[in-house]
Amino acid sequence: MPANALKHVHGGSKEHSLLSLAGCACASAAGGRKAAGVDPELKDANRKRLRRIEGQIRGLQKMVEEDRYCADIITQVASAQEALRGVARNLMKNHLHHCAAKALKSGKKEETEAMYDELLELIYTHLR
Numbered sequence: 506m507p508a509n510a511l512k513h514v515h516g517g518s519k520e521h522s523l524l525s526l527a528g529c530a531c532a533s534a535a536g537g538r539k540a541a542g543v544d545p546e547l548k549d550a551n552r553k554r555l556r557r558i559e560g561q562i563r564g565l566q567k568m569v570e571e572d573r574y575c576a577d578i579i580t581q582v583a584s585a586q587e588a589l590r591g592v593a594r595n596l597m598k599n600h601l602h603h604c605a606a607k608a609l610k611s612g613k614k615e616e617t618e619a620m621y622d623e624l625l626e627l628i629y630t631h632l633r
Contacts, residue, residue, distance in 0.1 A: 542603035547595045554592050561585045593632060600627075
């Protein structure tokens with residue numbers, strides 16, 4: 506990836522997603538990009554987690570509506586955030602096993618470099 510492209514990636518602009526994901530091994534489809542592969546167990550686990558998180562969020566809305574104690578609400582917000590981080594970890598695991606592995610094994614320097622950039626960007630921005 507050219508040096509000026511990296512500047513845009515780390516700048517957080519709209520071009521960020523276009524540049525950092527340009528060499529992704531994920532297939533493009535009419536409805537958007539698709540993963541190169543999805544482990545059924547991880548997908549099922551993520552769907553279950555997201556349903557539980559949805560319930561947590563509804564509970565948070567109710568707590569706010571009922572003027573519950575702020576510290577209790579903050580504790581529940583932290584719990585929901587941690588649950589979402591668990592989903593993100595599962596997604597990263599799947600991405601590494603399928604999309605990233607495909608790009609890194611491709612032997613194409615541009616695709617490999619783009620995937621390294623994408624992974625670093627994901628880690629630095631979203632998976633702290």
